[in-house]
Amino acid sequence: MALRIYNTLSGQKEEFQPIEEGEVKMYVCGPTVYDSCHIGHARSVVFFDVVYRYLKGLGLDVTYARNFTDIDDKIINRAGKLGVTAKAVAEKYIDEFHADMDALHVKRPDLAPKATEHIDDIIAIIQRLIDKGKAYPVDGDVYFRVTSFEGYGKLSGRKLEDMEAGARIDVDDRKENPFDFALWKAQKPGEPAWECPWGMGRPGWHIECSAMSSRLLGETIDIHGGGKDLIFPHHENEIAQSESAFDAPFVKYWMHNGFVNINAEKMSKSLGNTTMIQDVLKNYHSEAVRLFLLSHHYRSPIDYNEQAMKEAAGNIDKLYALLRRIAEEFGNLGILRLQAFNNKSGELFKEFCAGVEDDFNTARGTAALFEALRAANRAIDEMTSENAFESKVEIDILLVDIFKMAGILGILHENPYSYFDAKKERAGVDEDRVAALIQGRADARKEKNFQRADEIRDELTAMGVAIEDGASGTTWKMME
RNA sequence: GGCGGCUUGGCCAAGUGGUAAGGCGACGGCCUGCAAAGCCGUUAUUCUCCAGUUCGAAUCUGGAAGCCGCCUCCA
Secondary structure, X not given: OOOEEEEOOOOEEEEOOOOOOOEEEEEEOOOEOOOOOEHHHHHXXXXXXXXXXXXXXXXXXXXXXXXXXXXXXXXXXXXXXXXXXXHHHHHHHHHHHHHHHHHOOOOOOOEOOEHHHHHHHHHHHHHHHHHOOOEEEEOOEEEEOHHHOOOOOOOOOOOHHHHHHHOOOOOOOOOOOOXXXXXXXXXXXXXXXXXXXXXXXXXXXXXXXXXXXXXXOOXXXXXEEEEHHHHHHHHHHXXXXXXXXXXXXXXXXXXXXOOEEEOOEEOOOOOOOOOEHHHHHHHOOXXXXXXXXXXXOOOOOEEEOXXXXXXXXXXXXXXXXXXXXXXXXXXXXXXXXXXXXXOOOOHHHHHHHHHHHEOOOHHHHHHHHHHHHHHHHHHHHOOOOOOHHHHHHHHHHHHHHHHHHHHHHOOOOOOHHHHHHHHHHHHOOOHHHHHHHHHHHHHHHHOOOHHHHHHHHHHHHXXXXXEEEXXXXXXXXXXX
């Protein structure tokens, strides 16, 4: 099987061939750190986290960079409102970003550069572009000369002539062409600024990615990703800058994820439905969030709503319930989990990979995950003293597959007992009272007083507690 | 105005020209004192509509309708 990736540049799926055998250089546009992250950021970051995990799983030597835009109009505005420095705003939200993404079990990228740490690189590229006649300074600003780059529009499929007709853009007489964009912005009073050959100022938005990508990963990289909205103008402009500066292709595979809608509406500040990761995590387990995000194809829009989240949360519950069941039957879940990294995988993991290899179709992959879940439960259901050995072998293979899939999806990090205990704690029920009621019910059942037993169960139900009678006694959990 | 995308069962959602994955829900069964959980089975002759190409189309082509995104900061 070969990995195929939909390349925005070509508009089709292409077989993935790294530029250097066995190595992958990947860059993903990170956040502008002026506010908390929302579920849309989570989608992008979680998706590319899966790309990273999968490529590493293939044994490739992946260098993954994800930047922070830590100097920008929005940050400066925010700082002005709060009466603090832009740096303070950026630092606060970088910390928040890390906290959010750690909570979502996102692996840290190899490199997390900040724009302000690469001002020299930025200035060097701008100088180069000016020297080559691709950019021009005006009153301390520097603009990229869009008409100097023949391929302008190749990523977004736009032509300069077409855009000019209906475009709503600022008319700025100082620009040669309305689509020329700022590489450098002259300092305004009170703004943070750096010294450069054109006077004090700060970088424009697009140039930082060209600078950091080329400095950290090379002039041509394998994968560059981000949200669909970045295709134009951000990534289009990055291509123009980088390819003009280095006379080499900038990126081999462009990948863009789709948006998250909220209850079938576009998420936007004006609608007031911006859904922050922190708030989502108050209501749902982080792995439910990941499973929700990954059970849809990354390029399609997805709808965040209560039903979808409850479904995902329910499925995470089922997976942990299986893990608990296996731990109860066989013990040593930790050892079984370790085996996932050494043992050969079974058919279902191969099926899972077949999905993921097809343009990271994790939605297709989850079908294999649920099949493994069902097969493992069935094997335990059907286990007898005669077939115990065969069953154990079968369950082992299924469990290894499940852990391997979970390792790529980034779920099932917890011990199942602590997972369910944490749920009980979050629900805030009186556990001693539940234990007492269950004991009372057990006594009633012993005396065949089923009416009393059912009364007690009703009482538990009213508390939101669901009970399950098993071979080794009664267990309970919180109902959804 | 320009560019792009989407329309698959009650809901969500895969589907790469060869005869509709998976999840949720619903219904029936096994299990259970009864339940729950788990398992088994049933739940789209059909993929918005119309025409065409083909031995064969949800998948390709043309047309129609509806929905959505981008073109402005945005994941």
